[in-house]
Amino acid sequence: MTATNLLENWASVRHFHPIDDKPHDPYKWAMAIDLDACTGCNACAVACYAENNLPVVGREKFLHGQSMHWMRIERYWEEDGREFPDQGFQFLPMMCQQCEAAPCETVCPVGATNHTQDGLNSQIYNRCIGSRYCSANCPFKVRYFNWYDYPTTENVWPAEMNRQLNPDVTVRGKGVMEKCTFCVQRLRAAEVTAKGEGRIVREGEVQTACQQACPASAISFGNLVDPESRVHKQWLTQQVDLDKDKQDKDQKEGGSDLRGYRILEELRPYPSVMYLERVRESAV
C-alpha cells in the first residue's frame, strides 16, 4: 500500500467511452432484439428466473414494485382511442443494457460496478454497500435491489425447490444491488473452454438464457467483434454502431428501411443492446 496508488492514472484501468477507447479484443458481447418477432410471451423472463436464481417475491411485494425480474416484458398501450379488447399494445423486453459509458459505474462510491474487458457491466456483490446510487442514475431502471433477505427469511424458494437453483450462480443476500449479467457464468465457461483450445468462442457456442428460451428467436446474442456473428451482421445491416448517439434511420428524410436503434441513446450511455423497431401495427 503506497501513496503512488492514489496518483495512478485511473483512466487506464477504466473503460470510458467507445469513441476513444481501446478496441474490444477478442470479445464484445452484444445483443439484438427484434420487436417485430417478440410476442410478449414472457418465456425469456421465466428462463432468466431459473438461470440466475432470481427470488420470486410474491404478489404483495410485486405490487410494491419490489420484484426482481432482471428481464422484464414491458407493455405499452396504443393510445388511438380504441377501448380495451380492441386496443393494441406493444411489448418491449428490457434488461440491463450493458452500456459502454454506463452512468451507474461512475457514481458507485465503492466501485462495485465496473466494466469488464469483454464489454460487460459487472456487479460485485461482495463489494456493494447498497447506497443505490447506481439505480438512481440508471436511465433504464434495470437495477434491482435486495430489499429483503430473500434466500433465508423470505422463503422465496420452498425447501423442496432448493435443488433447482443454478449452482453456477451465487445467491444474493440482503442489501446488495443486482441486475442482468448477460448470463456471465455461461460466457466465462465458454471463454475458458475456448482459451484452453487456443481459439475464441465461436458463434452459437454460447447463448443467454433468455435467448435460448425465446420461441420466436427474437433475441440474438453474440460477439460483436466477430464478423461471422449474427449480432455483428445485424448491427452492420442496421448501421448501428457502438459509438453512435443517433441512428441513420432517424436522419433520413421521409423514413427509411432501417429499423435498428438503441433506447435513450441520445443520453450517450452507448448501450450494447440494439432493438429492431416493430413494423407491424400492433403486437396483437
Add this chain to the structure above:
Amino acid sequence: MKDIREDIAWAKINQDVMKSLENPRKIYWVILFFAVLMFAVGIGCEVYQYQVGMGVANLDNPHVWGLYIATFIFWIGMSHSGTLLSAILHLMHADWRKPIYRFAEAMTTFSLMTAGLFVMVHLGRLWQFYYAVPYPNERWVWPNFQSPLLWDAMAIFTYLSSSVLFLFVGMIPDLAIARDNLQSGWRKKLYTLLALGWEGTDRQWRNFRVTYLTIACFLIPLAVSVHSIVASDFGMSQQPGWHVTSFPPYFVAGALYSGCAAIITLFIILRYVFKFEEYMTLPILKKIVRLTFAIAMVWTYLNCVEFASVWYSHDGVSKDLLIQKMTGPYAPFWWAMIFCGSVVPFVFAIKRFQTHIPVLFATSLLLNLGMWLERWMIVAPTFSHGYYPWTWDHDQWPSMIQWGIVFGSFGWFTLLFMVFCKVFPSVSMYEVKEMVYHRTLHLKKNEIGETAEQGAH
C-alpha cells in the same frame, strides 16, 4: 425594545450564564423527555429495518431513494448557519452575533451528526459502510474517487471535525470561567480538562485570537463546498430534475435559509428555557429575522432561475418533470414548499412581526417545513417521472418506518442540543463582555465628544 444593558457588570454576566447550567425552567426536562421518546421511536424503527431489510421502508424500483436522502440534505443544510454566524459574521465584525453564535455553532455540529446518521440508515449494508472510506488494506482496494457520494463522505467528515474544533476552541475561555466558578464535582473535572489550563494571560489571548481566526477562515470555504458537494450528488447525475447547473448555489442558499430559520426557532426556545432574556435580546432577533428574509429572497430567486432554465431549455424530459411536480401526485407538497419557502417569509418583512415572538416561532417552523419539503421535492419526483416511461405509473409512499426514523432524528438532535446547553455555557461569556465593552467605549467617546462640544460653546 431592550437591548443588552451597557452597564451590566462582568461578574453578573458570569453569574447569569453559569446559572443556565444549573436551573433551567421546568420545561427543559419536558423537552428532554420528549426528545428521548422520539429518539427511541427512531431507534426502534432502525433496528427493525436493520433486521428485516430496506424493504420495510417501502422503497422500491425505481424509488430507490426516499425520505432518508431528503432528510439527510435537510440536516446538512441546517448546519450551515452556525458557520455563517460564527465564522462569516466574525470576520465582518458583526457584534450582534456574539450572544448567539455559540448555540448556532452547536447546532451546526449536531445537525451534521444527525445528517451522518442518515447516510448510515440509508445504506443497504450498513455493516460494510467502511468500504466507502479510503483506508489502507491488504488488497489495495480503494473506493471510487469518481463518485460524488465519496466526495460527500469526505466533505462531511472534514466539515464535522472542523466545526467540532471551532466550537471547542471558541469555548476555551468560557470553560475556564466555568472551571473557576465551581467548587468540585464531575463538572469541575470536565471543565478543568477541557479548559486546557487557560489562565487568560496576554500571550494566551493572542494565540487564541489567531487560532480562532484561522479556523474561521478555514471553515467558510468548507461550509460552501460541503453543500455544493451534496448538490453534486444530484447535479452530477444524469436524471431530469437533478442535472441542473445552478444546484450548488441553490443548495447553499437553501442551507443558509433553513439554518437561519432554525436559529430563530432555537433562539426563542433557549431564551425562554434558560432565562437568557437579558442576553438574547429582541434587537438581535430582529437582525436575524432580517437576514433570514434576505436569504429567503435569494432562495426564491434561485428557484425562479431553475424553473426558467428548465422551461426554456427545450429539454422535454426535465420540462415534463417540472410540470409533473406542479400537477402530479406530488403537487400538494410542491405547492406547500413554494408557499412556505417564498410566501411565508414575507411575514418577516412586516416590522410589527420582526420582534413578535409567537409569530416568529410559528413562522420559523413553517419555513423549515418548507425547506424540508424542498429537499423531498428534489429527491422524490425524479424517481416517479424520470426518463423511462415504464417507471411512471409506480407510485410510492414512504412507510411508517421511514417516517419514524425521520421523526426520531429530530429527537436525537434535540437531545444532543439540550444536553449541550445544560453542560456547556450556550452564551459566550467572554464575547458578551467584549460586546458590552465595545458599546460602553462607544458611549464614553460620545460623552467625551458631547462635553467637549459643550465646553467649546
